[in-house]
Amino acid sequence: MDPSWNSSDKSGIAQPAPPPYQANQGYPNAGYPPQQYGPPGGQPIPQAQYPGQPPITVQPTVYVGPTPLANPLPDYLGYSIFTMLCCxxxxxxxxLIHSMSTRNANMSGQQQLAEKNSRMARILNHTAVGLGITFIVVYIIIVIVYAIRLH
Structure with missing residues (x-):
């Protein structure tokens, strides 16, 4: 116990002392008392308003701004990643840059910009695949010609 604590100094506190500790005498089996959910008899609790208080109504949140396109144009993002890594x-x-621009234009509702970027992404992807296939075919031909000359 703290020696500086003096009960006479605390006598001005307006709160009553807590009740003394009692063992669980009301419950033969030690533990928590049985739980009862809701009011007795299962009747719902009436929800009364305070007098003079108007009811509170909550309005739904309305998003104001550009809406995404109803039919978004293809952004060819997966195709762009494939051509970037493989071709x-x-x-x-x-x-990939044009694909991401198409996705942003679709989300902001800019139809013309989405069309332009989608078309450019598709053209660049087709060109990259064509160049990749051409380089692979030329490389295979060079390896075969070089292998024939060595024998």
């Missing part, structure tokens, strides 16, 4: 890196990066 032609520079054209794939350009196609």
């Amino acid at each position: 032609c890196l520079p054209l794939g990066i350009a196609a």
Whole structure:
């Protein structure tokens, strides 16, 4: 116990002392008392308003701003990632940029910008795949010709 605490100093507190500790005498099995949910008899509790208080109504949140396009144009994002990694890196990066711009234009409701970027992403992707296939075919022909000359 704190020696500086003096009960006479605390006598001015307006709160009553807590009740003394009692063991669970009302419950033969020690533990928590049985739980009862809701009012007795299962009747619902009436929800009364305070007098003079108007009811509170909550209005739904309305989003004001550009709405996304109802029929978004294809952004060719997966195709752009494939061409960037597997076919032609520079054209794939350009196609990826246009694909992301198409997605942003679709979300902001800009139809003309989405059409322009979607078309450019598709053209760049097709060109990158064409160049990638051409380089692979030329590489295979060079390897075969070089292998024939060695024998």
